[in-house]
Amino acid sequence: xxxxxxxxxxxxxxxxxxxxxxxxxxxxxxxxxxxxxxxxxxxxxxxxxxxxxxxxxxxxxxxxxxxxxxxxxxxxxxxxxxxxxxxxxxxxxxxxxxxxxxxxxxxxxxxxxxxxxxxxxxxxx
Amino acid sequence: xxxxxxxxxxxxxxxxxxxxxxxxxxxxxxxxxxxxxxxxxxxxxxxxxxxxxxxxxxxxxxxxxxxxxxxxxxxxxxxxxxxxxxxxxxxxxxxxxxxxxxxxxxxxxxxxxxxxxxxxxxxxxxxxxxxxxxxxxxxxxxxxxxxxxxxxxxxxxxxxxxxxxxxxxxxxxxxxxxxxxxxxxxxxxxxxxxxxxxxxxxxxxxxxxxxxxxxxxxxxxxxxxxxxxxxxxxxxxxxxxxxxxxxxxxxxxxxxxxxxxxxxxxxxxxxxxxxxxxxxxxxxxxxxxxxxxxxxxxxxxxxxxxxxxxxxxxxxxxxxxxxxxxxxxxxxxxxxxxxxxxxxxxxxxxxxxxxxxxxxxxxxxxxxxxxxxxxxxxxxxxxxxxxxxxxxxxxxxxxxxxxxxxxxxxxxxxxxxxxxxxxxxxxxxxxxxxxxxxxxxxxxxxxxxxxxxxxxxxxxxxxxxxxxxx
Numbered sequence: 160x161x162x163x164x165x166x167x168x169x170x171x172x173x174x175x176x177x178x179x180x181x182x183x184x185x186x187x188x189x190x191x192x193x194x195x196x197x198x199x200x201x202x203x204x205x206x207x208x209x210x211x212x213x214x215x216x217x218x219x220x221x222x223x224x225x226x227x228x229x230x231x232x233x234x235x236x237x238x239x240x241x242x243x244x245x246x247x248x249x250x251x252x253x254x255x256x257x258x259x260x261x262x263x264x265x266x267x268x269x270x271x272x273x274x275x276x277x278x279x280x281x282x283x284x
Numbered sequence: 285x286x287x288x289x290x291x292x293x294x295x296x297x298x299x300x301x302x303x304x305x306x307x308x309x310x311x312x313x314x315x316x317x318x319x320x321x322x323x324x325x326x327x328x329x330x331x332x333x334x335x336x337x338x339x340x341x342x343x344x345x346x347x348x349x350x351x352x353x354x355x356x357x358x359x360x361x362x363x364x365x366x367x368x369x370x371x372x373x374x375x376x377x378x379x380x381x382x383x384x385x386x387x388x389x390x391x392x393x394x395x396x397x398x399x400x401x402x403x404x405x406x407x408x409x410x411x412x413x414x415x416x417x418x419x420x421x422x423x424x425x426x427x428x429x430x431x432x433x434x435x436x437x438x439x440x441x442x443x444x445x446x447x448x449x450x451x452x453x454x455x456x457x458x459x460x461x462x463x464x465x466x467x468x469x470x471x472x473x474x475x476x477x478x479x480x481x482x483x484x485x486x487x488x489x490x491x492x493x494x495x496x497x498x499x500x501x502x503x504x505x506x507x508x509x510x511x512x513x514x515x516x517x518x519x520x521x522x523x524x525x526x527x528x529x530x531x532x533x534x535x536x537x538x539x540x541x542x543x544x545x546x547x548x549x550x551x552x553x554x555x556x557x558x559x560x561x562x563x564x565x566x567x568x569x570x571x572x573x574x575x576x577x578x579x580x581x582x583x584x585x586x587x588x589x590x591x592x593x594x595x596x597x598x599x600x601x602x603x604x605x606x607x608x609x610x611x612x613x614x615x616x617x618x619x620x621x622x623x624x625x626x627x628x629x630x631x632x633x634x635x636x637x638x639x640x641x642x643x644x645x646x647x648x649x650x651x652x653x654x655x656x657x658x659x660x661x662x663x664x665x666x667x668x669x670x671x672x673x674x675x676x677x678x679x680x681x682x683x684x685x686x687x688x689x690x691x692x693x694x695x696x697x698x699x700x701x702x703x704x705x706x707x708x709x710x711x712x713x714x715x716x717x718x719x720x721x722x723x724x725x726x727x728x729x730x731x732x733x734x735x736x737x738x739x740x741x742x743x744x745x746x747x748x749x750x751x752x753x754x
Contacts, residue, residue, distance in 0.1 A: 171533055171537065173537045174536055174537045174540070177537050177540035177541050177544065178540060181540055184548070245528075245533050267535065268535040268537075268538070268540075268566060269536060269540075270543065271539075
């Protein structure tokens with residue numbers, strides 16, 4: 160089975176690195192890191208991921224803006240997006256079924272198991 | 285602490301009010317004395333005028349009497365008249381004075397008659413005065429009246445033309461009248477009485493105004509404290525949210541690192557254990573952060589109309605194990621048929637559990653946890669004791685009161701005002717975040733209820749929570 164491609168966007172390089180390492184260790188995913196919100200759209204165009212993990216609060220272009228650009232792009236708009244954010248409490252994210260206004264949110268710090276479950280659910284949809 | 289501050293404010297205020305009262309009394313008193321003194325002069329003038337009119341009429345009649353052409357005759361008659369009738373009449377102010385010296389001149393200014401009151405002891409002084417210029421007090425345009433002072437005492441000097449019945453001026457009279465000491469004393473008495481009345485009014489007003497001022501001052505102070513507290517909480521809340529966000533990112537990295545390592549290090553026991561401990565540490569740190577966020581933006585309550593006793597029972601179930609473990613006996617005194625209360629079940633449970641856990645931690649060598657509920661009208665005493673910090677309850681409201689008492693160590697008096705401050709804790713480092721009671725207070729505020737913690741006389745602490753019934 161071909162590996163699923165995941166684009167991880169977060170301004171914190173250590174986090175994207177850790178995400179890549181963890182996800183690739185499962186043997187199921189190919190991960191690309193992007194640490195700039197401004198470049199995220201271009202990365203997505205080039206990488207053509209199956210799923211995008213997106214930080215919300217980023218210094219240049221925030222996650223909401225990145226998501227809007229991707230949804231505006233005919234070629235990318237169907238790619239599922241999972242927001243990964245420190246703004247929410249875990250309980251808040253969970254109490255809403257990790258779903259706020261139709262978007263999927265995970266609260267940092269996220270456990271790897273929860274992350275993978277969420278990714279699998281999204282990819283299976 | 286608070287009472288100390290209040291007392292010193294009261295004392296300062298009382299002193300200030302008393303001083304102000306005394307100054308006002310003195311100023312008013314002096315003003316009254318001055319006015320009344322002026323009145324002595326006015327009164328005297330008034331009497332003098334009456335005397336003059338009387339004198340004038342009688343003299344005119346006398347001069348018109350047929351068969352009295354002789355100057356000596358006139359002089360004799362005048363003298364008789366003067367000694368007989370030249371006394372000031374009684375008035376509503378009492379006897380104002382009497383003539384001590386009268387001289388009558390003809391038109392050439394030669395003296396035709398003279399009367400001296402022989403009972404007057406200081407005739408010489410009066411006679412000396414008559415030729416001299418004395419202090420003149422201009423009370424009117426009228427030149428006829430003068431108030432003069434002889435040896436410091438006031439006298440009235442009157443000069444009048446004497447007319448015949450035909451209207452011709454036939455002679456001049458000049459008289460000096462004493463002012464009776466009785467009248468002056470009377471005026472002084474009235475002045476003093478007025479002063480006393482003024483002082484009494486000032487004192488009574490001060491007495492009436494003082495408690496109102498004190499009340500206003502303490503209300504102002506209370507509002508200020510509330511505002512300061514609200515502001516403090518708000519800025520701490522903002523800070524907390526910022527800190528939480530900044531800490532969560534590195535925590536996320538560590539968490540994922542822990543997850544990665546725990547998979548790759550399988551087989552190495554020590555390494556696995558270390559990584560597991562790191563995972564626990566992340567969880568603990570995350571719990572603190574969660575508390576901070578809870579404090580900085582408490583989620584909206586989901587209100588239901590519930591019986592408070594049920595919520596209490598549910599909360600007690602959750603700490604049952606802790607109670608048994610610490611040999612703490614439970615004394616439940618739950619009131620029957622309490623009115624229902626609007627509350628968020630989970631949040632109020634969080635409040636109760638928080639308070640129970642504090643109580644349990646305060647009784648590390650066993651004790652009794654008493655939980656009591658009752659319903660009543662909020663008494664003034666309870667309001668003053670428990671509800672001062674909230675403006676949502678007032679004396680007379682129908683309330684349900686929950687009291688949770690322990691027999692533990694109690695709270696040091698100097699710390700009792702700070703219990704609800706975020707990050708304030710009396711527990712050893714690591715044992716508490718100092719956020720429990722801040723969050724509790726936040727939840728109680730959301731319910732428009734009141735919470736108060738005080739030490740019991742018998743030892744231990746008592747937490748009262750007062751809900752308005754729906």
